[in-house]
Amino acid sequence: MKSGNALVIGGGVAGLCAGIYLRRLGFGVEILEQHSLAGGLATAWKRGGFTFENCIHWLVGSKDGGQLNAAWKEVFDVSRLVFFEDPVFEVLERGTDRLTLYRDPGRLEAELLDKAPQDAAAIREFVGLVRKIARLRMPEGDSLLRNALAGLGLVPLLPLLSRYGKLTMADYSKRFSHPLLRAFFSAGMGELSFLAIVFTLAWMAQGNAAYPVGGSLRLVRLLEDSFRNRGGALRFGARVERILVEGGRAVGVALQDGETRRADIVVSAADGHATIFDMLKGRFTNGRIRRKYETYKTFPSYLQVSLGVGADLKGEPGTIVLFPDEIIRLDPDTTAESLTCRIFHFDPTMAPPGKTAVTCLLPTYNEPYWSDLRRQDPARYEAEKLRVAAAVTAAFEARFAGARGRIEVVDVATPATVVRYTGNWKGSMEGWLYTPATGIRPLPCVLPGLRNFYMVGQWIAPGGGLPSALMTARSVSKRIARESGIRWKLA
Numbered sequence: 001m002k003s004g005n006a007l008v009i010g011g012g013v014a015g016l017c018a019g020i021y022l023r024r025l026g027f028g029v030e031i032l033e034q035h036s037l038a039g040g041l042a043t044a045w046k047r048g049g050f051t052f053e054n055c056i057h058w059l060v061g062s063k064d065g066g067q068l069n070a071a072w073k074e075v076f077d078v079s080r081l082v083f084f085e086d087p088v089f090e091v092l093e094r095g096t097d098r099l100t101l102y103r104d105p106g107r108l109e110a111e112l113l114d115k116a117p118q119d120a121a122a123i124r125e126f127v128g129l130v131r132k133i134a135r136l137r138m139p140e141g142d143s144l145l146r147n148a149l150a151g152l153g154l155v156p157l158l159p160l161l162s163r164y165g166k167l168t169m170a171d172y173s174k175r176f177s178h179p180l181l182r183a184f185f186s187a188g189m190g191e192l193s194f195l196a197i198v199f200t201l202a203w204m205a206q207g208n209a210a211y212p213v214g215g216s217l218r219l220v221r222l223l224e225d226s227f228r229n230r231g232g233a234l235r236f237g238a239r240v241e242r243i244l245v246e247g248g249r250a251v252g253v254a255l256q257d258g259e260t261r262r263a264d265i266v267v268s269a270a271d272g273h274a275t276i277f278d279m280l281k282g283r284f285t286n287g288r289i290r291r292k293y294e295t296y297k298t299f300p301s302y303l304q305v306s307l308g309v310g311a312d313l314k315g316e317p318g319t320i321v322l323f324p325d326e327i328i329r330l331d332p333d334t335t336a337e338s339l340t341c342r343i344f345h346f347d348p349t350m351a352p353p354g355k356t357a358v359t360c361l362l363p364t365y366n367e368p369y370w371s372d373l374r375r376q377d378p379a380r381y382e383a384e385k386l387r388v389a390a391a392v393t394a395a396f397e398a399r400f401a402g403a404r405g406r407i408e409v410v411d412v413a414t415p416a417t418v419v420r421y422t423g424n425w426k427g428s429m430e431g432w433l434y435t436p437a438t439g440i441r442p443l444p445c446v447l448p449g450l451r452n453f454y455m456v457g458q459w460i461a462p463g464g465g466l467p468s469a470l471m472t473a474r475s476v477s478k479r480i481a482r483e484s485g486i487r488w489k490l491a
């Protein structure tokens with residue numbers, strides 16, 4: 001069979017990457033996106049002259065020749081991004097207690113040993129592991145020789161990966177007695193695999209996880225241009241309600257407005273739960289898939305309080321985790337002991353000259369509270385947003401004297417916002433949480449009993465993130481090429 005027509009549901013990063021790969025293989029591709037812009041979770045919004053970033057802290061693959069860099073180059077012109085690499089990953093601060101987490105392992109170790117000498121053994125073990133992983137090159141790409149060499153390099157580390165892969169962040173936190181180090185490992189997502197932070201710091205140590213200036217909007221614009229310039233069609237306001245199936249084959253989709261679109265293959269880059277249980281009515285699944293949806297934990301949802309500050313906050317950390325005196329109550333089930341603030345003085349596109357955009361992230365698993373409140377009592381929903389914003393603003397102003405009385409814009413996004421604009425199940429910020437139980441083994445990209453249908457994106461790759469959006473799109477496109485009898489040769 002030669003390449004035919006493909007419909008891609010969802011214009012997030014996975015949908016755009018899948019669209020580009022399929023175009024490069026010769027398929028006619030239409031991406032159907034429910035929202036009025038592409039990007040999904042990788043987005044930002046403009047308010048009163050400020051741009052508030054929702055996603056990118058770092059892009060793995062930013063380094064020329066680094067891991068994943070070649071794959072990003074397959075989907076867009078990476079040289080058009082300007083990367084900023086902060087030497088500091090983040091600063092942790094409680095009152096006068098302060099820890100700076102550097103990206104460079106040597107500086108990180110020196111800082112931690114200086115501030116927490118009582119934890120020397122755990123610090124050396126942790127940083128030593130980061131160093132080992134940073135020296136590693138994971139198998140990727142199409143070169144059998146390179147994959148084999150990478151695989152060989154991995155072998156001596158397998159016992160370590162297996163041992164530490166059984167630990168959560170909360171487990172590892174018990175190794176420390178310094179309160180900020182303990183909090184860093186246990187606050188927020190304590191169930192996250194310990195290896196997640198090790199790999200993140202290792203990519204940073206490699207200089208391969210920098211921030212693209214212009215953030216998500218810039219990245220997504222380049223992907224969108226790459227897709228359109230290759231002749232792909234991207235349609236907005238196109239919410240898919242059903243996937244049409246005839247004789248065990250996906251043959252198209254039905255949109256919310258009743259229109260139907262037919263195609264040779266259908267790829268869903270939308271939320272996994274909605275795809276399997278709503279668009280396909282749960283008809284093509286099995287015990288294994290159901291069990292994962294019943295037992296795997298998702299990443300939390302979140303509130304984001306964004307502040308437009310009429311002052312230049314240069315000199316302050318780019319990312320700071322504050323432990324304010326007062327715990328912030330988010331919703332009936334959730335309180336926040338810490339507040340992660342990103343101070344975008346490093347990105348001039350985010351604010352007018354002399355001003356600074358700030359975003360503060362507050363995770364919660366109580367998405368139903370926010371979605372129900374928004375539907376049932378819009379006035380109280382707004383009041384609740386204002387209440388949380390006031391608490392966050394107070395904590396921020398208490399720490400940053402330069403911002404006091406100079407906050408010009410306050411914007412609050414809630415889990416209900418995440419669900420409305422991206423459709424993600426439970427308002428999850430990255431799909432499945434990567435835990436010792438999930439590992440990083442992907443979920444199936446095809447469903448039992450259904451041909452000509454594939455899934456890509458964060459819901460088939462525990463841990464989520466932009467790399468998994470890219471790499472699932474790549475591997476699924478390869479599979480489609482193979483099953484269609486097409487050579488994997490990108491035009």
Ligand SMILES: Cc1cc2nc3c(=O)[nH]c(=O)nc-3n(C[C@H](O)[C@H](O)[C@H](O)COP(=O)(O)OP(=O)(O)OC[C@H]3O[C@@H](n4cnc5c(N)ncnc54)[C@H](O)[C@@H]3O)c2cc1C
Nearest residue numbers: 010012013014034040041057058240270423457458465466
């Ligand atoms: C606060 C935050 C910080 C993050 N930081 C980073 C980071 O620093 N680095 C990193 O790599 N990752 C980060 N991530 C994760 C990353 O943003 C996501 O994992 C990634 O963008 C997921 O892409 P996706 O295309 O798989 O899914 P999504 O972005 O969810 O895209 C799905 C798309 O499908 C559309 N859709 C859904 N249902 C339908 C339907 N029925 N019909 C039509 N369209 C539909 C949605 O509107 C959406 O556009 C962060 C995420 C958050 C929230």
